[in-house]
Amino acid sequence: MSQKQGIGLAMVAFVVYIIGGIGCFSGIALVVLMKGRDLLGWGDGRAIGYLFLCVGMCLSILGVLLMRIFRNRGLS
Numbered sequence: 001m002s003q004k005q006g007i008g009l010a011m012v013a014f015v016v017y018i019i020g021g022i023g024c025f026s027g028i029a030l031v032v033l034m035k036g037r038d039l040l041g042w043g044d045g046r047a048i049g050y051l052f053l054c055v056g057m058c059l060s061i062l063g064v065l066l067m068r069i070f071r072n073r074g075l076s
Contacts, residue, residue, distance in 0.1 A: 026056070
Protein backbone atom coordinates (compact mmCIF):
# COMPACT_ATOMS: atom_id res chain seq x y z
CA MET A 1 0.00 0.00 0.00
CA SER A 2 2.83 2.39 0.84
CA GLN A 3 4.42 1.80 -2.58
CA LYS A 4 1.22 2.90 -4.38
CA GLN A 5 0.99 6.02 -2.24
CA GLY A 6 4.66 6.80 -2.89
CA ILE A 7 4.22 6.48 -6.66
CA GLY A 8 1.14 8.71 -6.51
CA LEU A 9 2.97 11.39 -4.54
CA ALA A 10 5.92 11.23 -6.93
CA MET A 11 3.59 11.65 -9.91
CA VAL A 12 1.90 14.66 -8.26
CA ALA A 13 5.31 16.25 -7.64
CA PHE A 14 6.33 15.61 -11.26
CA VAL A 15 3.07 17.08 -12.61
CA VAL A 16 3.54 20.21 -10.46
CA TYR A 17 7.08 20.51 -11.84
CA ILE A 18 5.91 20.16 -15.47
CA ILE A 19 3.05 22.66 -15.03
CA GLY A 20 5.53 25.11 -13.51
CA GLY A 21 7.85 24.75 -16.50
CA ILE A 22 5.03 25.31 -18.96
CA GLY A 23 3.87 28.37 -16.99
CA CYS A 24 7.39 29.75 -16.87
CA PHE A 25 8.01 29.45 -20.60
CA SER A 26 4.54 30.74 -21.53
CA GLY A 27 5.18 33.72 -19.24
CA ILE A 28 8.43 34.46 -21.07
CA ALA A 29 6.58 34.24 -24.40
CA LEU A 30 3.87 36.62 -23.20
CA VAL A 31 6.43 39.14 -21.94
CA VAL A 32 8.27 39.10 -25.27
CA LEU A 33 5.34 38.90 -27.69
CA MET A 34 2.41 40.72 -26.03
CA LYS A 35 3.97 44.08 -25.21
CA GLY A 36 1.18 46.64 -24.78
CA ARG A 37 -1.62 44.36 -26.03
CA ASP A 38 -4.74 43.25 -24.17
CA LEU A 39 -4.91 39.54 -23.38
CA LEU A 40 -8.52 38.28 -23.51
CA GLY A 41 -9.74 41.21 -21.42
CA TRP A 42 -7.52 40.20 -18.47
CA GLY A 43 -5.13 43.11 -18.83
CA ASP A 44 -1.81 43.88 -20.45
CA GLY A 45 -0.14 40.78 -21.85
CA ARG A 46 3.19 41.75 -20.40
CA ALA A 47 1.81 41.94 -16.84
CA ILE A 48 0.09 38.56 -17.19
CA GLY A 49 3.36 37.20 -18.58
CA TYR A 50 5.26 38.32 -15.49
CA LEU A 51 2.58 36.68 -13.35
CA PHE A 52 2.89 33.39 -15.26
CA LEU A 53 6.69 33.60 -15.07
CA CYS A 54 6.75 34.07 -11.29
CA VAL A 55 4.06 31.50 -10.54
CA GLY A 56 5.70 29.03 -12.93
CA MET A 57 9.04 29.41 -11.19
CA CYS A 58 7.41 28.93 -7.79
CA LEU A 59 5.63 25.78 -8.98
CA SER A 60 8.83 24.40 -10.49
CA ILE A 61 10.71 24.96 -7.24
CA LEU A 62 7.84 23.39 -5.29
CA GLY A 63 7.85 20.35 -7.57
CA VAL A 64 11.59 19.84 -7.13
CA LEU A 65 11.32 20.21 -3.36
CA LEU A 66 8.45 17.72 -3.22
CA MET A 67 10.41 15.22 -5.31
CA ARG A 68 13.41 15.56 -3.00
CA ILE A 69 11.28 15.20 0.14
CA PHE A 70 9.43 12.13 -1.13
CA ARG A 71 12.66 10.48 -2.24
CA ASN A 72 14.51 11.13 1.02
CA ARG A 73 11.59 10.06 3.22
CA GLY A 74 11.32 6.69 1.49
CA LEU A 75 7.84 7.32 0.14
CA SER A 76 8.75 6.51 -3.44
